[in-house]
Amino acid sequence: GAGVSQSPSNKVTEKGKDVELRCDPISGHTALYWYRQSLGQGLEFLIYFQGNSAPDKSGLPSDRFSAERTGGSVSTLTIQRTQQEDSAVYLCASSLEVISGPSSSSYNEQFFGPGTRLTVL
Amino acid sequence: AQKITQTQPGMFVQEKEAVTLDCTYDTSDPSYGLFWYKQPSSGEMIFLIYQGSYDQQNATEGRYSLNFQKARKSANLVISASQLGDSAMYFCAMRGYNNNDMRFGAGTRLTVKP
Numbered sequence: 289g290a291g292v293s294q295s296p297s298n299k300v301t302e303k304g305k306d307v308e309l310r311c312d313p314i315s316g317h318t319a320l321y322w323y324r325q326s327l328g329q330g331l332e333f334l335i336y337f338q339g340n341s342a343p344d345k346s347g348l349p350s351d352r353f354s355a356e357r358t359g360g361s362v363s364t365l366t367i368q369r370t371q372q373e374d375s376a377v378y379l380c381a382s383s384l385e386v387i388s389g390p391s392s393s394s395y396n397e398q399f400f401g402p403g404t405r406l407t408v409l
Numbered sequence: 410a411q412k413i414t415q416t417q418p419g420m421f422v423q424e425k426e427a428v429t430l431d432c433t434y435d436t437s438d439p440s441y442g443l444f445w446y447k448q449p450s451s452g453e454m455i456f457l458i459y460q461g462s463y464d465q466q467n468a469t470e471g472r473y474s475l476n477f478q479k480a481r482k483s484a485n486l487v488i489s490a491s492q493l494g495d496s497a498m499y500f501c502a503m504r505g506y507n508n509n510d511m512r513f514g515a516g517t518r519l520t521v522k523p
Contacts, residue, residue, distance in 0.1 A: 330514055330516050331500065333511065379454065397444075398454075400446075403452055
């Protein structure tokens with residue numbers, strides 16, 4: 289079946305412009321994550337959606353960043369007034385419903401998309 | 410707060426030999442999960458192995474095994490019989506009981522030499 293898809297694969301924009309990045313999760317996956325990976329660095333958590341619950345926005349670096357998830361499926365990450373430091377690969381991941389609790393033998397693997405490489409000139 | 414530490418920015422291993430990639434973590438959560446991902450030069454993130462904090466046995470998945478030492482808060486990845494295709498970035502990650510996000514380490518770049 290289809291994996292997580294992201295579009296565009298590459299985006300070059302000018303400083304100050306707004307950009308929208310799209311993520312199509314795996315069908316049936318209720319959890320969706322956005323991460324940012326700067327060159328040569330690890331992944332930085334941005335935001336998390338789980339079903340109809342309010343998203344966890346604790347990782348968003350500034351109020352220029354926002355994300356929404358329509359109909360519990362497709363998600364869009366929007367960066368307003370882009371800055372050069374926003375240049376990075378933005379990765380989306382999805383998983384089945386996150387299981388929390390003391391029984392840690394249960395888990396749901398995150399499946400990652402190919403990412404969108406954003407370059408802000 | 411959760412923290413993942415990978416102290417080896419780069420590692421080299423001879424083809425067919427075993428290699429251990431280090432990962433230590435810090436958390437106050439009583440229950441958590443530890444993950445290893447591989448990221449080849451193509452950029453995709455590939456899930457390798459998972460270890461639950463209450464699991465009694467170390468996780469194994471083919472040539473991958475996780476050396477889990479809970480008291481030392483370490484979750485090292487062991488790759489046996491290294492192959493040239495194992496050359497990639499490897500990330501250790503953790504998700505806690507009350508956290509939605511997965512915390513990733515800075516990664517280790519593994520190079521397998523022929």
